[in-house]
Amino acid sequence: MKCDILAIGAHPDDVELGCGGTIIKFISEGKKIGVIDLTEGELGTRGTAETRAVEATDAAKILGISVRENLKLKDGFLNNSEEYQLKIVEKIRKYKPEIVLANAIDDRHPDHAKAAKLISDACFLSGLKKIETFDNNELQEVWRPKHIFHYIQWKNIEPDFVIDITGFLNKKIEACLAYKTQFYNPESNEPITPIATKDFLESLTYRAQDLGRLSGVEYAEGFTTEKLIAIKNFEGIVCN
Known part of the structure; x- marks a missing residue:
């Protein structure tokens, strides 16, 4: 199945937090979107790999995505190795996305920046004919996404552009x-983590609201881009 967009995250919940609004919006416009989680988040302070898997399935239903897979790479130990690159190449060639959404280029969790580079390199390698990969014992066709955009996570990275997610x-x-298991719940007895606070939960709104304020919409999500983007005309640009 071909996807228009493939969103990839180091951990289950990265995609929801970083670009969930964008995914939901584009699906409402008829786009097919898939999600790839690189790890099971097994090193997380709260919850387990098993609970994260159930939660990821529940979140996928809410997002409305077409497919979700987990590569089960080692949480906390992501590296830009040939083994990990090829695992991602196989998924890029399987789903043939025009756009890949990837982790933030710099962030509090070291896996995020590592994943950003790993995913970017895999997207390039996926377009090389001399790299052979297989799906169900069949040789895959080469495929290179047209664009790689990085969503913003913990750190306040200045975006190169924003997507209006109003509504x-x-x-x-x-x-x-x-x-x-991961986010704010006053009735939980699990240890408090930076993302399990009330302030972090509220930040999902006020950060989107602030990006919206700066760009002339109600709510927005920010992205950085690896290459200069050309636009055909000024239609579709929201002006303050």
């Missing part, structure tokens, strides 16, 4: 809260 923020937050 979709509440559903994004619902998808994030499907990860019941």
